[in-house]
Amino acid sequence: MPDYHPPVRDTLFVLHELLGVERLSNLPGFAEASPETVEAVLEEGARFCREVLTPLNRVGDRQGCTRHADGQVTTPSGFKDAYRLYAEGGWVGLSADPEHGGQGLPFFLAAAMNEFAATANMAWAMYPGLAQGAIAALTVHGGEMHKRDYLPRIVSGEWLATMNLTEPHCGTDLGLIRTRAAPAEDGSYRITGQKIFISGGEHDLTDNIIHLVLARIEGAPAGVKGISLFLVPKRLPDAAGAPGEANGVSCGALEEKMGIHGNATCVMNYEEAKGWLVGEPHKGLKAMFTMMNEARLGVGIQGLAQSEVAYQNAVAYARERRQGRPLHAKAEANGAAPAPAPIIVHPDIRRTLMGIRSFNEAARALVLTAALTGDIAARSPDAAAREQAEDWLALITPVIKGVLTDRGFENTVAAQQVFGGHGYIAEHGMEQFVRDARIAMIYEGANGIQALDLVGRKLAMNNGRAVQAYFAELAGFVSENEENEALAPLLAPLKEGIEHLQKATMWLAKNGAADPNDAGAGASDYMHLFGLVALGHIWAKMAKVAAEKLSEGAGETSFYETKLALARYYMERTMPETGMRLKRIATGAGATMALPAEAF
Incomplete structure (x- = not known):
């Protein structure tokens, strides 16, 4: 059975000894993030991930999600209880604004926790991970109604959220979107269309799911300049704010996938679904990119996460598996051949393990540097500091998403190779890490697109x-x-x-x-x-x-x-x-x- 030990000590080294997060105690939320608090949060998060999420990783992979005749979806055994504990612990809103019910702690803590959760159980971690992106989008672009009726319930973990961009005929080229939004007399819109590859589109973890949907208002300009963003709940809140009547949104099918079986990847059908505009008309991409940029950092973390868990299990196997003799070994005094040695003594195994670990620890430091820079961009009172932070994040985000997921996948394959034939069968769990890691190179903008974004846009900006x-x-x-x-x-x-x-x-x-x-x-x-x-x-x-x-x-x-x-x-x-x-x-x-x- 695969195991996982969250790297708390290494994370503390990066935060305190490398980055010196204490120097930013003047920023909102940082005064509360004392070294003692940071360590306590990380230790408790590590315990939850190792004891609760890690054992469910194989369960989720084997069981997958089930879609029922009425379109409802059941997640794997244990997922719902684990999410309840996670929400009750306040983890969803760890870095969210206290005005909306969050704890207001720095984002770097949420990023560290995201790594621990994604390493323990990537498919499960995607559910609350998407909620964090929705919180960011609604905090920046949401109106009074969004922040009053929906945002606090997402922050508390009572409701979860999704991001709906892709359609059957278009992925990266969002200008081809056909989903329609018709204005209604009450100020809302009626959303009609189909979205595919929607992570967490339907599930039983929460009573309501809030979909953020890109659509085109009737008469809007063609291309990306005519796209708007809408908030579309699975169930319309009643007068008391509780989930009421069903909205015109349903899961038409579950995708059959290579990996992340525990996450419900859905085909979502919108049939005159009631939704509300988020931000300005025809400016939906600006609002959605707030969510997407956070998601891209999160996907980069997933690349690191699968590399880390594969590495840890490869090391454990290499210490126990005996095969061959050290290259410098000599025969025993009685002429007998030396006893087989643990394979970790062999230079080629060391090469593999050193390569993976030297990537993991640098990637972790880069991710946490980006998260801290995000805190500066969002919380600093100094306009020049915010601009510098935003510039650096714009430049490094496609690198984190593309490089960490490419190398993360390569590392899971390399770690699988340490096991030899045992890595190819399901018992040791290595083949699941390979399958799960593969999607991170594709979604939230395939890595070729990240590279084009870096070269075509980010180098030339400003x-x-x-x-x-x-x-x-x-x-x-x-x-x-x-x-x-x-x-x-x-x-x-x-x-x-x-x-x-x-x-x-x-x-x-x-x-x-x-x-x-x-x-x-x-x-x-x-x-x-x-x-x-x-x-x-x-x-x-x-x-x-x-x-x-x-x-x-x-x-x-x-x-x-x-x-x-x-x-x-x-x-x-x-x-x-x-x-x-x-x-x-x-x-x-x-x-x-x-x-x-x-x-x-």
Whole structure:
């Protein structure tokens, strides 16, 4: 049976020793997030995830969800009780505004908890994860009625929420949406259309589900400029605010999927369903992107999560499984062959495990840095600080979503390989991690789209202000630490990676404008090159902290020495990939576009 131990100590290291979250005690909610409170929240969240959610992961995968004749959906055994405990614990509204019933704690705590939950049980964690995105969208764009009648019930966990974008004929190209919204005399709208691939679209965890739906108001402009966002409840609240009569929304089918079987992925049918406009008419994408950007960070976390749980179980297996002898082993004195050794002694197994772990710890630090930056963007009274934070988030979000999910999937496969044939059968759970991880590369914007977004939009936004600021940040770190002997072995690979990223950026700026295919052909390599450098920068910063702690004799010697070993591994074995990525980008689109379509 797979197991999971949430990495509380590593999370605390990132928050307090690397990021120093205490320095932001002037921001709303941060004063309450004392080191003692943060540790207590993480420890309790870790306990819940390990004891309650982890045992349900295989249950959800094997049972899946059941759609009944009346369109209602039942989730796997134990899911409803687990959600009740989660909601009662106040976890859904951990970082939500107290004005709406939330606890008001910083978002970085919610992000850490999201990692623990997604690692323990990704399919289950998707239900409350979507609610967090809805809370963000309604907090920013909702009107008085939304915030009075719906938002507090989502924050409390009494009701859950979904995001409805995709239709059978369109996914990424939302300008093709056909779902209609007809104005009604009472100020509401009647929504008609079909949405597909809707995570948590129907279930039995809560008495009501609030759907945020993209639709086109009759007579709206064509394309994305004519899309509006609507709040459509499964059941219309009665005079007391309780779920009343059924609305015109139903689950037409459950998708049969490769993984995340415990999450109800639905075809949703809207037939004159009553809904209310969120935000301004024809400005629905702006409101929905508030939810989508949070969801993309959440999906990046899912990539890390599956990589982490696969790693932990691969390590446990490698310590126990005996196979072969160490390469340096000699025969016993009596001439007998050495006894078989645990496979963790073999260099190739070590290569696999070191590669996964060095990714996981840097990815965790990058995610928590993004979450803290999100807190600054949302809560800082300093306009310049908010702008800088928003720029950095816009730049890094597609990288987190794309790189962490691509590498996360690769790592689950690599961890599965440690088990050999045992990894291919269901008993050890590794094949489920592979199947579950695969979807994160696809939904909330497939990773190729994330790469195009980074290259086509984010690099050029505000005349390159964000990427220029990031290059300045990287250069500043290198300059400040050039005399640091402890970092010398790490700075040289980092500097080379930064140079490769800068050259790639300049190449795309020059050639992508002349031939957009050059930008398109190199986009995925550029996204991964960016990710390699971002994770390398994080490793250098963590290594600096670890070296300082060791020089101070702070204790936990093994913890900090491990950090330095992992940083060295990343720089020596992973960072050199930047050169390969640059070379691919600089070849342009010639070979990629050489064949006519009919030749394929």
